[in-house]
Amino acid sequence: VRTARAKGLSFRGVVLGHALRNAMIPVVTILALNFGALFSGALITETMFGYLGMGKLMFDSILANDFNLALVGLLFATLLxxxxxxxxDIAYAAIDPRISFKSLADK
Incomplete structure (x- = not known):
């Protein structure tokens, strides 16, 4: 960043081209991990407030001993x-050009 600024790039060019690109990889990682936590929290939220959704469906299926439906809900959450x-992973390659998905057999 210092070198790019010393070469005469504008502040906006340095921030968008260098700093933001390197800072986005941890942000994408945290967002991807929180994507799964968002759906796991749905069970608690929907049960407490009486909303109808996947969390309430899974909770009611467990109470009714319908473990097949609970398993499908768990598999759906895992798929998400x-x-x-x-x-x-795809966003990593779009953000940082150093990351690529070439096969190891090609090397």
Whole structure:
């Protein structure tokens, strides 16, 4: 950042081109991890406030001993976490050009 500023780049160019790009990788990581926590908190929120949704459906299915439906809800939440992590991995490559998805067999 210091070198880019010393070369004459504007403050905006330095922030957008250098600082923000490097700072976005941890932000994307935290957002991807919180994406899964968002859906795990739905069970508590929907049960406490009586909202209808996936969390309430899973809670009611456990109380009714419908473990097949609870398992489907758990698999759906797991799928959402995996999709969130996959989107984060794709975002890494879009944000930082040093990160690529080349196959190890190509090397």
């Amino acid at each position: 976490v995996l999709v969130g992590n996959f989107v984060a």
